[in-house]
Amino acid sequence: MIILIGGEKGGPGKTTIATNIAAIRTSIVGDVLLVDTDKQPTSSYWCSLREDKGIAPRVSSIQKYDKAVRTEIVELSKKYSDIIIDAGGRDSPELRGALLVCDKAIFPLRPSQFDLWTLGRLNTLVETAKEINEKLQAYVVINQSSPNPAVKEAEEMKGFLTEFENIKALNSVICERIAFRRAALNGMAVTEYKPEDIKANEEIMGLYKEIYE
Secondary structure (H helix, E strand, O other), X not given: OEEEEEEOOOOOOHHHHHHHHHHHHHHHHOOEEEEEOXXXXXXXXXXXXXXXXXXXXXXXXXXXXXXXXXXXXXXXXXXXXXXXXXXXXXXOHHHHHHHOOOOEEEEEEOOOHHHHOOHHHHHHHHHHHHOOOOOOEEEEEXXXXXXXXXXXXXXXXXXXXXXXXXXXXXXXXEEOOHHHHHHHHOOOOOOOOOOOOHHHHXXXXXXXXXXXX
């Protein structure tokens, strides 16, 4: 399966989602490739840090850019059972190319007005990609939400998403938790970091299950 973690705006935590899902998927099936198409290659740095620290399992990673992303992902899919693409936060040849070959596109968005404004453009990008990639399914996962149960931003954003026919909201909501940052600084997924943050683990595993199961 080819999974794209992308978006049209920087800052909503695409790389955090991509690296966590890649580490979890690798620990379960093994044969996974993380493709970093962002010219600020944070995913690649994370993989290198992980390898330097000897953290197992090793997450395989390569960098691919420009229009070649589409054809090269197709070739790589013959060698790996799963590919996870971390695309930069902008409308780019890499994002458009990945949309043409992926099975699922996951767009992390923060529950903010600035991120909501990108939904129209994302909906159009997905609509255009579906003309070629008919199997494409596109979803939004709300990321960096407030952990305060009294704050209802996530629910409000999910309601707003019903207006877009090409993108659906996932049930999962990932909250703003320091455990994600600490794990990333150590080349880990949050599920590997000690001491455990049970809520962070539950959130990322919930997202993983929605994507794959």
